[in-house]
Amino acid sequence: MNLIIFAILPLIFIGDRLQLRRLKSLFTIQGIRIFLDNNESVNAYIIGKNLVITKGFLKLDKSEQRAILAHEMSHIVLNHYLKMKIFVAVGLLFSLFLFQFNIVLSLISLILIFLLQKFISKRQEIQADRLAYSIVGDELKLVIKKYGDVESSIFSSHPTINTRLKMLSF
Secondary structure, three states: OHHHHHHHHHHHHHHHHHHHHOOEEEEEEOOEEEEEEOOOOOOEEEEOOEEEEEHHHHOOOHHHHHHHHHHHHHHHHOOHHHHHHHHHHHHHHHHHHHHOOOHHHHHHHHHHHHHHHHHHHHHHHHHHHHHHHHHHOHHHHHHHHHHOEOOOOOOOOOOEHHHHHHHOOO
């Protein structure tokens, strides 16, 4: 059992790092490395204290880029990546512990951890939106309206456009 734990836990922390290896490193600013993903979709995301932007992101106008960057940098300031990694690691350890006693309970706990992770992710998106909104104001609302998710489910990591806009009306 200990062998399984020591084999799985590092994967949680190095899996995303392996993804960064396939991306082009552009530059580093204030300790944050910026990477380019050749994907044409409009996207930006955080891996640890690294920011990944897509080719599609580069085609946006400056106000849209500023709003998206404010949102992504908010994730870094709020330590969302680290908090989620710790949650997943603790959840997996708990599931592996349960596995020693009851396989069904272990599987149920894995499903609950997955669903809780999506719930926490949605809350983190709203927290990042609020912090970004305090920096860029209505530019963020325009970006959410244009690029946000129209629909969401329990499996989604982002809330819907309407939910995000409602949460900014505080």
